[in-house]
Amino acid sequence: MIEIKNLHAKIGDKEILKGLNLTVKAGEIHAIMGPNGAGKSTLASVLAGREDYEVTEGTVDFEGTDLLNLATEERAREGLFLAFQYPIEIPGVSNINFLRTAINEIRESKRENPISAKDFMALVREKSKLVELDPKLASRSVNEGFSGGEKKRNEIFQMAMLNPKLAILDETDSGLDIDALRVVANGVNTLKSDKNATIVITHYQRLLDYIVPDFVHVLYDGKIVKTGGKELALKLEEKGYDWIKEELAN
């Protein structure tokens, strides 16, 4: 699905990613954990194509294409989805209009006809159930006046609507109560198939009780420094990151 090799990226003069390697295969869920400032959100931004970051070295192969050569919207159209840590509000633009535009832009890039209003509305009904999103929110302006939990649910709703190959969830659990967490996790688990993959970026292992990862990676100082199974997350939860820093020092 995606193969990241020796990825270096900086913002301004500050290098944040310092030779990151990560391979994710179809059907897998990977969790990335790490202390504050390790570069977790930077990784998400760089993969999605945010212009503030400059990639100085390394390659990213996404389903056989050079991801770094694509513009942000092209990456999205190829099937890369980022669930934002802080979903932004777009006043006056209804969620539905926004998603229909997105779906049709993606279809157009594949030379497909626009989705019919009927099919689209059926899709909205089906997918909003999945994340228990109040159908009224679908017609409200994008994220405007949504609670923190509703915003995150809306991200997963959008993900369900767009059906990406690779979804990156950037701290989707932050600010969620336990019920919302379950709903979001349930959405992600239902969407899981052997054709797609998910990267879950999180601070806490709590989310991983609901979204069970195949691999857990520790990102520290711009690199993946340790990889393990689900038990690694539990150990981090219990012991923090100091023991990893010590291991590295030795």
Added chain:
Amino acid sequence: MANYTEDELAQDLENQEYKFGFTTDIDADQAPKGLNEDIIRFISAKKEEPNWMLENRLEAFEMWKKMTEPDWAHVKYKKPDFQDIIYYSAPKQTKKYESWDDVDPEMKETMKKLGISMEEQKRLTGTNVAVDFVMDSVSVATSFKAKLKELGIIFCSFSEAVQEYPELVREHMGTVVPTSDNFYAALNSAVFTDGSFCYIPKGVRCPMELSTYFRINEGGTGQFERTLVIADEGSYVSYLEGCTAPQRDENQLHAAVVELIAKDNAEIKYSTVQNWYPGDKNGLGGIFNFVTKRGICGLNSKISWTQVETGSAVTWKYPSCILKGDNSIGEFYSVAVTNNYQQADTGTKMIHLGKNTKSTIISKGISAGKSHNSYRGLVQIHKNATNSRNFSQCDSLLMTDECGAHTFPYIECKNSSSKIEHEATTSKIGEDQIFYCLQRGISEEKAIGLIVNGYCKEVLNQLPMEFAVEAQKLLTISLEGSVG
């Protein structure tokens, strides 16, 4: 509505340059350049006007000569040389148009390019817009006249109204915008050449949108049109105007006067989509749009102004309401977009004279390129206007680091039972918003279109459907590639 827009937007985006910049090669009957009494007599004679009208014009000219051009607006431009303008230019026609078939083929072609299809309208009686087309100094064609006449509605060119309904014109003209009102209003009163006239009789609800399409075609000319809309007691009318001009290096002057009269229990909805040529990327050429628009409300009546302003090099325009009758309502909904070197100083005046009068002002300014966009508004509550209310909201959106947004709200209140609210925001178009759209696969152009149209939604919702779709496209096209 949204469906229609989104689907069609893509095609229109390809056509991002000012698409009305063509000229029509048509013989014109022109006055010599310059302004003096003889020119005014010439115009009046051309129009075969009654003597009182000529007297009005000459009086206005005398006043104008003593006035100075206003310079309080937040705009900078080289003052027009009033002696270097052609004040009368009419497409040459051998005889009066008796029917649509008499209209010059070139002219028909022009209208077609502008999207005004009278032929189509003739066929489809189901359409609900009657159009008056004013090119340079004269009204060329008005559709649906007969149908309207059955209801007693008069919708015709201003010149025709002077001929056919002189008493109506004489009684109302200049009662809302007096000749002495301001420099441009005085100039207009002296040299106006045509425009639209509309009268809705008592208790009649006009069944279709009335629309005037203004077009400047000839070089070196100015357009000075006059519009008078009278809604008699208990009547209703929705009126639309659209404006375009060819692409030229020179600055052309457009100084119009619009007067609205809503008598007791009447309602007038007046919508404008102004897309005069804005000048090129370096600020060369474009229309100077200096317009006086004002309406007066009787008892329980309502006047609503909606404007989408994307064109003109310099705009100076304040559609206003005099809320004279008790319980009358004034509304102003505005979107003003400036790009490159455009300058706009626009807003409204709400004059509360009657009791329980209410006004609402929603202004959305969008500045891009190196442009300057100002909102200037006055809310004036007179001492007898008990329990009157005003709500104003002025939002500015900045697209680049080099543009400017300015707000000049004036509030004068002489009645302690009144309530005035003013809200204002200024924001820069969010890179985060654009990135969010891009990440969902939406192109940058479409993202800007979505965001800007969302930002203006409150105003666009006020426009009649056909215009709203047009306006949304226009906004997107005007801001093409403007994020910096």
